[in-house]
Amino acid sequence: MVETNNISIEQIWTLLEAVKDPEIPVLSLVDLGMITGVSFVEEHVEIKMAPTFTGCPALAYMQKQIKTQIEKNTGITTQVLIDKETQWTSDNISVAGKEKLKKFGIAPPMKKACGISMQSLKYVPCPFCNSADTVLRSTFGSTLCRAMHYCNSCKQSFEQFKPI
Amino acid sequence: MENNIAIKELILKMADDALIIGHRNSEWTGIGPVLEEDIAFSSMSQDKIGHAWALYMILQEQFGEIDADTKAFNRTEKEFTCCHLVEYPIGEYDFSIMRHFLMDKAEYHRYDMLTQSSFIPLQHLAKKVKGEIKYHVMHAETWVEQLAKGNEESKARIQSALDYAYPIALSLFEKSENEEFLKNENIFGGEEALFNLWHEDVKKHIEHYGLKMPAVNDVTLHYGGRKGFHTEHLAPLLKEMTEVFALDPKAEW
Numbered sequence: 001m002v003e004t005n006n007i008s009i010e011q012i013w014t015l016l017e018a019v020k021d022p023e024i025p026v027l028s029l030v031d032l033g034m035i036t037g038v039s040f041v042e043e044h045v046e047i048k049m050a051p052t053f054t055g056c057p058a059l060a061y062m063q064k065q066i067k068t069q070i071e072k073n074t075g076i077t078t079q080v081l082i083d084k085e086t087q088w089t090s091d092n093i094s095v096a097g098k099e100k101l102k103k104f105g106i107a108p109p110m111k112k113a114c115g116i117s118m119q120s121l122k123y124v125p126c127p128f129c130n131s132a133d134t135v136l137r138s139t140f141g142s143t144l145c146r147a148m149h150y151c152n153s154c155k156q157s158f159e160q161f162k163p164i
Numbered sequence: 165m166e167n168n169i170a171i172k173e174l175i176l177k178m179a180d181d182a183l184i185i186g187h188r189n190s191e192w193t194g195i196g197p198v199l200e201e202d203i204a205f206s207s208m209s210q211d212k213i214g215h216a217w218a219l220y221m222i223l224q225e226q227f228g229e230i231d232a233d234t235k236a237f238n239r240t241e242k243e244f245t246c247c248h249l250v251e252y253p254i255g256e257y258d259f260s261i262m263r264h265f266l267m268d269k270a271e272y273h274r275y276d277m278l279t280q281s282s283f284i285p286l287q288h289l290a291k292k293v294k295g296e297i298k299y300h301v302m303h304a305e306t307w308v309e310q311l312a313k314g315n316e317e318s319k320a321r322i323q324s325a326l327d328y329a330y331p332i333a334l335s336l337f338e339k340s341e342n343e344e345f346l347k348n349e350n351i352f353g354g355e356e357a358l359f360n361l362w363h364e365d366v367k368k369h370i371e372h373y374g375l376k377m378p379a380v381n382d383v384t385l386h387y388g389g390r391k392g393f394h395t396e397h398l399a400p401l402l403k404e405m406t407e408v409f410a411l412d413p414k415a416e417w
Contacts, residue, residue, distance in 0.1 A: 057210070087288065162299070
């Protein structure tokens with residue numbers, strides 16, 4: 001195992017668990033599957049992350065959060081690179097991540113294999129009451145990654161992290 | 165590679181199209197006909213500006229060109245290579261919806277072709293962007309269909325928006341003399357191949373919605389954008405878009 005300052009790769013991953021998505025504060029970047037590589041390069045930590053959406057305005061903020069978190073806790077200079085070779089998809093969100101999303105009140109995305117069409121996007125169970133009697137209001141929502149739905153059973157609007 | 169010029173030209177026109185339509189459509193923010201539409205156009209604009217940024221980044225990282233902000237906010241009108249379609253004012257909602265339909269169908273097919281590109285940075289970006297554009301296309305299709313199948317007035321208006329926007333949309337496919345290189349090197353299959361895919365797709369949907377495809381006599385009528393010749397609408401847009409940047413170009417954000 002490669003170690004620098006007696007810090008292991010596993011410890012870096014654990015530290016990353018504390019860096020949350022600024023728009024969904026219950027979810028870490030690790031839960032989202034955005035971290036695509038952690039390594040030691042010449043005594044430095046190099047972390048790669050893949051953006052959820054190309055135009056995500058929180059990208060620079062997240063890079064800074066990661067850098068601060070790792071450097072503060074390990075004292076090792078950290079570089080956070082945008083991984084352009086890996087295309088992030090909503091299938092990257094971990095099972096635990098999907099559960100956290102639901103508890104936060106956002107319906108998790110269905111697997112991409114279910115197809116992405118106006119038809120398939122209509123059927124999203126309500127994260128509050130689990131009812132299947134819901135309607136799609138719009139495929140766009142409060143952030144780039146969310147769609148808006150309405151639950152006919154509990155009469156509440158809710159959002160879904162859309163499959164992409 | 166001496167023919168980098170062809171790749172740079174392709175990336176720049178794609179980026180400029182995305183930036184200008186992104187800025188244009190953001191004009192719906194706050195005045196959309198219903199809240200959901202206000203949000204949809206704002207989100208799609210944000211996506212487009214993200215795509216422009218990623219494309220300008222490729223120019224910077226692969227070819228040593230200036231950074232994305234300078235590229236977006238500090239060029240003259242003549243240096244922009246966007247097509248005429250993206251320059252027109254937002255007009256009435258029927259025009260904005262129809263332009264969005266025609267433009268995003270072209271973007272979808274362009275990025276789909278580029279997922280096979282031998283120029284790897286563009287191939288990687290295309291794989292990502294294609295998934296985002298898919299949502300734009302679904303949004304456009306939903307509205308064109310809804311208006312086409314609504315009532316007499318909505319049908320007449322969306323048909324007339326199509327008649328007006330279609331010839332302008334052909335400006336998307338203006339060819340470049342450097343295109344052969346892109347085709348030979350499997351970087352991009354060319355504007356004509358793209359037009360054929362687009363036309364077939366657009367025609368299929370338009371007819372399915374019960375609308376009529378317009379006849380076009382001169383496909384080159386709205387050409388010029390790719391060579392820096394623009395409509396009278398671009399200069400005022402650039403002036404507004406760069407207003408804050410121009411106050412202090414060296415400001416740190």
